Amino acid sequence: MTASKNKARIPVQKRSIETREKILNAAWELFAEKGYFKTNTNELAERAGIATGSFYGYFNNKKEVGIELMRRFYKEASEKALSNFYIQIGNNVAENLDTGRKLVRFIIKSLKESHAINPMLHKETTALILLDEDVRKISKEEDKKIITFLITFLQQYKQLIRVDDIEAAAIMLFRISDEIIHRIMINKEEIEEERLLGELEDMICSYLFITVT
Amino acid sequence: MTASKNKARIPVQKRSIETREKILNAAWELFAEKGYFKTNTNELAERAGIATGSFYGYFNNKKEVGIELMRRFYKEASEKALSNFYIQIGNNVAENLDTGRKLVRFIIKSLKESHAINPMLHKETTALILLDEDVRKISKEEDKKIITFLITFLQQYKQLIRVDDIEAAAIMLFRISDEIIHRIMINKEEIEEERLLGELEDMICSYLFITVT
């Protein structure tokens, strides 16, 4: 079951890679339009402009597409975040509280951007994580990467930070930011985005840093 | 209104109410065992000890059972929380920070207990909220109730609280606590429960209250 037949090719030729890409793009669109569960492999193939059977030359099933897309999602989001990060904050270790707040703001902004990439897909992915063991495993791995990054990051700010348990703090930081942004994007809390994000920022800052401005 | 056939009766007779109850209990069990999606109506009926067709005398479709169950879930959780609340904290307005931290601790504990009622069902419900518009609507209503309660509650603590936007604070409080507990219950973060909950408590206290002990 786990290590199944794996009949799907690993494409190397340009044409194959393109077809694989076509499938992923179709899935990206369709999952965003109708959601993962309401999209079937036939539609997927049709939208990709290929035959039903061709789909199975590239993926063993729909879930594999979902997982690949989730991976890309994570990758795109974290790459975007990281690249922006060094532009905005720079490589220098933060020296003052202002930088601390800037940092928090930046983290929130980055996560928000990542959610904005494809909100429906993000939502579907979140559901899939809840419903499927395999998907959950992958998402955990990816989350781990982000958290690890946050840990090393927070450690650079050590002198500013009043929290002892950096690891727990990083997890907290990631989870609550992600959750609040998720709520804003999807569930449309009956409250203005700015108010909620403002409080989120305040909360994190008051938690992380010795004095709150 | 227009489209809904609504053939399911609202049972008044004792026997009917019992049958309805049997269905809900069966669903509670099965959704917990295999999840909402992997349970089919035949199993549901069988477990409830009724005929397949009889199910539709009590519910218009499978989703309705899910929604009803979710409602009960919320109700059970919040009733439990509220009843415990007044026993522990009392009706008196809090007068010191100690009470503040106690309050936070209590909220966390209550939420945790609500998650513990039926973790699998909670997970499935969460997924369903993401995937289904109707379910989402109901959950919003229920969330609203909780948030409203938290707002009135926080207002009683006004003099201890440094936050201006009580409404946003209540939402934050609810969302992040719920999320962190959810992660602990389901995803098994690679961190000890106590550490994470400790930080959560700290974070909320440092955010809500003027001075952190």
Next chain:
Amino acid sequence: MTASKNKARIPVQKRSIETREKILNAAWELFAEKGYFKTNTNELAERAGIATGSFYGYFNNKKEVGIELMRRFYKEASEKALSNFYIQIGNNVAENLDTGRKLVRFIIKSLKESHAINPMLHKETTALILLDEDVRKISKEEDKKIITFLITFLQQYKQLIRVDDIEAAAIMLFRISDEIIHRIMINKEEIEEERLLGELEDMICSYLFITVT
């Protein structure tokens, strides 16, 4: 795999038994017309005058129908043979060679009749036995019954029979008669049926009985 889901009902009610019978009759016809492999479950349902899904209420898959049919085939054939047997030969132990030859003739005739019931189905069943482990197992059981019967039978003729190894003789008797008849029915040997059956009779008689007339 072996002891699978078994979702098919075991029908008790008259209506259910009728439907099951309709499916088996449809299969009997279709397997005879187009063969087992070229018939699919949709056709089977259609011919039976039921919906596709209904089929799966009675059988878990096509193979189950095949096995059931094979069982009936065996049963019908052996019941026919046995009932005829006592009418023709009577219950008395044979006393002369004439009875011996009569017996052989009768066995051949019975087997021939069983093949004639539904030649195509018989052919398909034979193929299925070769190709499918489960089917092979069942056919072995059924064959065993026939062979056991032949053994007890030959033992009644002991004083006429020159063969020591009655068990081996019974198996031989069954297998070669079946094979020759099968060839006549299906493969249409380029030889007249009577000639071949005549030789078969001679061969068995000269093998079994002390003197050949």
Next chain:
Amino acid sequence: MTASKNKARIPVQKRSIETREKILNAAWELFAEKGYFKTNTNELAERAGIATGSFYGYFNNKKEVGIELMRRFYKEASEKALSNFYIQIGNNVAENLDTGRKLVRFIIKSLKESHAINPMLHKETTALILLDEDVRKISKEEDKKIITFLITFLQQYKQLIRVDDIEAAAIMLFRISDEIIHRIMINKEEIEEERLLGELEDMICSYLFITVT
């Protein structure tokens, strides 16, 4: 003629003949491992070390490979039998009963060896003969050759043989020996091989020859 595209070349060049051979060897292996029906053309090509499409340069379809293999099977078996035959029995016409029994023993042994070449393949071929008209035709032709040989052969033993209808006898001889050996090889009758083969020999001898030793 009309419908057959016959695009597969008849290879003459050494390299082409080698490729064809590679395909046949792959099929020989795979059909023996998994059977004809469970082997697909992709596997076949892969095992042969060629591209999927290339397969159709050498054979018009999968069935053709099966037929070719069956032909080789027959050829290999009969060649083996024949070559051994003249070594063991010699060209001289048999002069005594001992030679008669020797002959029978030899025929049985030869058939047994032919079954032993590749039992699984033999089984699959037998099924294919039952299921496919074309395959059946070819097998009939090949069987005819064997039977013809047996006829000429038995005629050489005329003075020892009590049977009038030599043709029918030859067919009988072939069919029953083949069947019994087939049962021994594949179906594993619940009886020791030696017992069954011993009876087979006895039966044929008592049938063919005037006096049984």
Next chain:
DNA sequence: AATGAATGAGAATTCATTCAT
């Protein structure tokens, strides 16, 4: 009201064969 058989639209997947490169 209860029963449980019947429905039938779907969905996933396979694979012999073709065809563009």
Next chain:
DNA sequence: TATGAATGAATTCTCATTCAT
């Protein structure tokens, strides 16, 4: 000639819901 990606009809099986009894 060789390649291997593409084809798409075909097949199996599921399940929420309906309906005759």
